[in-house]
Amino acid sequence: MAGPRPVVLSGPSGAGKSTLLKMLMKEFEGVFGFSVSHTTRKPRPGEENGKDYHYVSREVMQAGIDKGDFIENAEFSGNMYGTSKVAVQDVQARNLICILDIDMQGVKNIKKTDLNPIYISIQPPSMDILEKRLRDRKTESEESLQKRLQAANVDLQISKEAGLFDVVIVNNDLEEAYRDLKGALLEEIQKVQKGSAKA
């Protein structure tokens, strides 16, 4: 596939993926582009349709999957999520580094494709801190929070599998985690900035 290598950010809900990727997109405008996923979950206050996600019904999402519009899709915490082919193509057509924020099932399914991204795992310092951050975020009901914590436990176990991720970043201090993330992506960033990223 032409253009710079995409980047997959994965890790438990609340690990800090959106925070870190927003910092990256802000500092490196014109370098990164976000792969806007589809989801059946409801938008949170402040989220924008078409920017954070494409918010759709189960029927619309399933019809798209059946048509073959998605590279991968998964069920997470009672909702459907998926990366459409168009979401990635839109970013790659602009010759930007495409960032995908996806769960563990997505990681495993992307591995079966020819996308060839850099796989980065964002991890919380501990389950207790993860729970505190998720509670403080105030976006989840108690039920949704419990589902996310349960998924986080499974996620952290699976992410120990050798070779699954190229880089593992523990998000303790945010600035430090961001420095590590930038460090891991420096080579790709420089390729795009020099305009020499064409395959």
Ligand SMILES: Nc1nc2c(ncn2[C@@H]2O[C@H](COP(=O)(O)OP(=O)(O)O)[C@@H](O)[C@H]2O)c(=O)[nH]1
């Ligand atoms: N497989 C897959 N997972 C996704 C996709 N989009 C988002 N996710 C994951 O779905 C999970 C829930 O996302 P979200 O509802 O935004 O909650 P948050 O992670 O707590 O902010 C996270 O682990 C995301 O990485 C997608 O297109 N495919």
Ligand SMILES: Nc1ncnc2c1ncn2[C@@H]1O[C@H](COP(=O)(O)OP(=O)(O)O)[C@@H](O)[C@H]1O
């Ligand atoms: N290093 C950090 N220290 C303290 N709080 C953090 C840190 N990183 C992220 N957060 C906060 O934790 C919450 C979860 O982060 P978020 O980026 O939404 O996670 P994710 O996208 O992985 O679900 C947010 O409220 C965010 O502001």
